[in-house]
Amino acid sequence: MGSFQQQLLERVTPPILNVLGGASHGKLINSINNTMMIFNRELIHIESGLVRRLEGLEAESIASAAKFLIPESIEEQSVLLLLPPSEFIASVHSFPDTLKENLISALYLQTESILPSYEKPLSLAIDAKSSDGNSESVALWLPQKKLENMFVAFSEQDLFLTAIKPRILSSDYQSGAMGLLDNDETDLTFVVLEDGLLRAWQQVNKLDFEQKDFVAQWESSLKSNGTFQIKELNNIRDYLPSINNKINIEYNFFPGGALDELKKVARGRKVLAGLAALAFLMIISSIPFILQSIEFQDVAKTLESSRLMSADARQDQQIVVDFENEWGPINDFPQQSIRGAMFTLQNVLSPERLSSLEISQGLIKIQGTSSDPQAILQRLEQDSLFTEVIFSRATSNTRYYIDLRLSPVNFEAYMVRYFPDN
Structure with a gap:
């Protein structure tokens, strides 16, 4: 120009x-x-x-x-x-x-x-x-x-x-x-x-x-x-x-000042329109979360209602749990069935005789003499009443020392359940 x-x-x-x-x-x-x-x-x-x-x-x-x-x-x-x-x-x-x-x-x-x-x-x-x-x-x-x-x-x-x-x-x-x-x-x-x-x-x-x-x-x-x-x-x-x-x-x-104010108003309206559009988009995008929140509240109310309705049953259940905690160590004490174990040992070892027998917490320690100790060990292993059958000490040609456990008896689980600190 x-x-x-x-x-x-x-x-x-x-x-x-x-x-x-x-x-x-x-x-x-x-x-x-x-x-x-x-x-x-x-x-x-x-x-x-x-x-x-x-x-x-x-x-x-x-x-x-x-x-x-x-x-x-x-x-x-x-x-x-x-x-x-x-x-x-x-x-x-x-x-x-x-x-x-x-x-x-x-x-x-x-x-x-x-x-x-x-x-x-x-x-x-x-x-x-x-x-x-x-x-x-x-x-x-x-x-x-x-x-x-x-x-x-x-x-x-x-x-x-x-x-x-x-x-x-x-x-x-x-x-x-x-x-x-x-x-x-x-x-x-x-x-x-x-x-x-x-x-x-x-x-x-x-x-x-x-x-x-x-x-x-x-x-x-x-x-x-x-x-x-x-x-x-x-x-x-x-x-x-x-x-x-x-x-x-x-x-x-x-005046220029009046025109500036008009422009400010126009800019303000654009900003408000932008904010309104943003708010609308935020509302639209939040609808799934709102619905999820409503569903969560409904589930929470249902859960609370169920909890109130089951209060008596849970109270009875707690009584049972308390009873089990108090009487469980007695009721659940492992039954070693010593009589049955003795008869089974007699059938397995016959006609051999034992010189010593100890039973404690499901563990049986036996001593005796036999012309074939290895055969006795094998017969004990094959019987379902016994488990963990081993020679506990060195065995001579005729004398043996055998440890074995009663398979139905689990003292370790019993102790972990009722006496975890011991």
């Missing part, structure tokens, strides 16, 4: 470029709950009709007076400020059938020729619908510094300045063509509206009327605009019944 175009674009700040680019600010307009209008150094609160004399026309004085007039409320005070038409600069252009974006770009490129003596940043407002090829379009300009100073001053009073607008463009009018004449103590401003579109803007300082020729030119100019009805707005009473914030919204000037 050339330096010439760059200089032109620098004269209009980015927030205002967004407004002029066609961004919708209906939500900002709908949030307005206080309308303030300046007329002849007085500030009027349109909703209540209260009036306060301004000490000066500086942003701080206006904001302080607005704070005084607005009733206390817990709601955020969103303000539309209607300024005298003399605060704005008007320019007339002809761009037939031009889109709003292209129309704005064209105005930027012609800024130096439109306002050659004004080098400070400007805010621009124009209704692109007025560029229909049959009539000229009226653009309004407002110093950007004034716009931002007003926003800061109102913010310091805990007021949110939503927009600034020429007061003459907030006066309601009939359909068709109509003229509005704003007459205050310093200036006269005449505008022509056709079907809601601004077609003409003429303004003069009353000091110029000291020249008679200029008066004649002004009257001639008014007559040249047509024979339609002209509504005169000479004082506050003329304005109050006809204020309408919803008309000519294309000529609202939005």
Whole structure:
């Protein structure tokens, strides 16, 4: 981009470029709950009709007076400020059938020729619908510094300045063509509206009327605009019944701070939407766990019910267990069946005789003489009543020492069960 175009674009700040680019600010307009209008150094609160004399026309004085007039409320005070038409600069252009974006770009490129003596940043407002090829379009300009100073001053009073607008463009009018004449103590401003579109803007300082020729030119100019009805707005009473914030919204000037708040709200809504989506996904993903938890609770309740119902049976079972613990060592003491063991030994060893026999805890120790001790050992091993049959000591040709256990007797298991510490 050339330096010439760059200089032109620098004269209009980015927030205002967004407004002029066609961004919708209906939500900002709908949030307005206080309308303030300046007329002849007085500030009027349109909703209540209260009036306060301004000490000066500086942003701080206006904001302080607005704070005084607005009733206390817990709601955020969103303000539309209607300024005298003399605060704005008007320019007339002809761009037939031009889109709003292209129309704005064209105005930027012609800024130096439109306002050659004004080098400070400007805010621009124009209704692109007025560029229909049959009539000229009226653009309004407002110093950007004034716009931002007003926003800061109102913010310091805990007021949110939503927009600034020429007061003459907030006066309601009939359909068709109509003229509005704003007459205050310093200036006269005449505008022509056709079907809601601004077609003409003429303004003069009353000091110029000291020249008679200029008066004649002004009257001639008014007559040249047509024979339609002209509504005169000479004082506050003329304005109050006809204020309408919803008309000519294309000529609202939005401070950068107000636009930033709009962006924050939009970002906040996106974050909330994202969090809501995340919460929804978490709920969906947690449904199986919730169902499982419900099933677990049902099972736990069933288990608790069964436990209560089986309390008596478990109590009886505990009695049995206690009885077994007390009488088990006696009832379960291993029966060695000594008589049966003696008869079995007699049958196995016959006709041999024993010289010694000991029985203790299922272990039998025998001594005797035989011409074939090995045969005796084998016969004992083959009998199912005995197990672990071994020669316990060295055996001579005729004398033997044999240890064996009664297979039905298990003293080790008995001791482990009832006397584990021994």
